C-alpha cells in the first residue's frame with residue numbers, strides 16, 4: 001500500500017513554471033514540495049532572454065494566452081511576487097525585405113484580432129527610433145509588453161512561506177497510482193496527492209511518449225553603458241517568422257536586442273535542434289552580432305562579456321503541454337514552453353494550481369487552455385483525427 005502523502009502537491013522542476021505553480025498552491029494553503037536536481041532556475045529559466053511578449057507568439061491559442069499572461073504578470077508585479085522582476089517597456093519590431101515586411105503586416109493583424117494589452121502605437125520607417133541602422137526598412141512600435149529575468153522571478157516565487165525546497169535531488173522515477181504519486185529520489189521516496197511535472201526539456205526522460213524536443217539557443221550579454229541607450233526591445237521580424245508555419249522564410253537572423261535595467265544588452269538567440277547547452281560557437285554569435293549591429297549600430301561599441309546557451313523544450317505541434325495525463329490524472333503536465341515560458345509562466349502557474357485543487361480554468365481562457373491538453377497526443381485521439 002502507498003504511504004500517506006507527505007505533501008498535497010509535489011512539483012518536479014524549480015524552473016519558472018514549477019515555481020509559479022508552487023507560489024499559487026502555497027497561497028491556497030496547500031502543502032507543496034518543489035524538487036529539483038540542481039536548484040532554482042538551473043535550466044532554461046536561468047538561460048533565457050526574458051521578453052514578456054505577445055507580439056512574438058504564434059497566432060491562435062498561444063497568442064491569446066500570452067495576452068492574458070501579460071495582464072496577470074502586470075498584476076503580480078504591482079505589490080506581488082513579481083515586483084522588481086517584471087518591468088514594462090516599449091517593444092520595437094524591425095524588418096527588411098519582403099518576407100519580414102509581410103510578417104509585420106501579419107503581426108499588426110494578429111494584435112488587432114486579440115485586442116489585448118499590447119497595441120501598435122506607430123508603424124513607419126527607421127526615423128521612428130533614433131540610432132537605427134540603414135538596413136532597417138520598417139519599424140513597428142508597440143506599447144504594453146515588458147521584460148522579466150527568469151532567475152529573478154523564480155527566486156521571488158519560491159520565497160513564499162509554505163513551499164518546502166527539495167534540492168539538489170534528482171528524480172529517478174515518477175510512479176503514479178490511483179490515489180496519488182510516489183517520487184523516487186534514489187535514497188528516499190516522497191509521496192504526494194498530485195504531481196506537477198514542470199521538467200522542461202527533461203520531460204522526455206520521464207514521459208517519452210510526449211513529443212518534447214530540445215531546441216538550443218545562444219545568447220550574449222554586453223558590458224554596461226548608458227541605461228537609456230535603447231528604450232525597449234528591438235526584435236527582427238525574422239523572429240516572428242521563426243515561430244510561424246513557415247520558419248524557412250526567416251532567412252535573416254532572428255535577433256532580439258533587449259536592454260537590461262543595468263545598462264547592459266542581452267542579445268539572442270539562435271534556434272538549433274540539439275540539446276547540448278555547452279555548444280556556444282563564434283560563427284553563430286557572429287551572425288547574431290552582425291544583424292544586431294546592422295540594426296542598432298551603437299552596439300558596435302560594446303564589449304561582449306558573456307555568451308551562453310539554453311535549451312528550450314519544444315513540442316512537435318508548437319504548443320505547450322498543460323493538463324492532467326489521460327492515463328494518470330494525478331500527474332499534471334506543465335511543459336513544452338519553448339521560447340515562451342517566461343511570458344506564460346504566471347498564468348500557467350495559476351491555472352495548474354487550479355487544476356491541482358480540482359477547480360476549472362479561469363474565466364475566458366477555457367478553450368485556449370484545452371488546446372494545450374496532453375489529450376491531443378493520446379493514440380485514440382490521433383486515430384480519430386485520421
Ligand SMILES: Cc1cc2nc3c(=O)[nH]c(=O)nc-3n(C[C@H](O)[C@H](O)[C@H](O)COP(=O)(O)OP(=O)(O)OC[C@H]3O[C@@H](n4cnc5c(N)ncnc54)[C@H](O)[C@@H]3O)c2cc1C
Pocket residue numbers: 012013014015016017018035036037038039040041042043044045046047048049050051052053150169170171172198199200201202205216217218219268269309310311312313334335336337338339340341342343344
Ligand atoms: C535562448 C533562450 C531564450 C529564451 N527567451 C525567452 C523569452 O524572451 N521569453 C520567454 O517567455 N521565454 C524565453 N525562453 C524560454 C523560457 O526560458 C522557457 O520556456 C522557460 O524557462 C521554461 O521554464 P520551465 O520551468 O518549463 O523549465 P526549466 O526552466 O527548464 O526548468 C526545468 C527544471 O527541471 C529540473 N529537472 C530536470 N530533470 C530533473 C530531474 N530528473 N529531477 C529533478 N529535477 C529535474 C531542472 O534542473 C530545471 O530546473 C528562452 C529560452 C532560451 C533557451
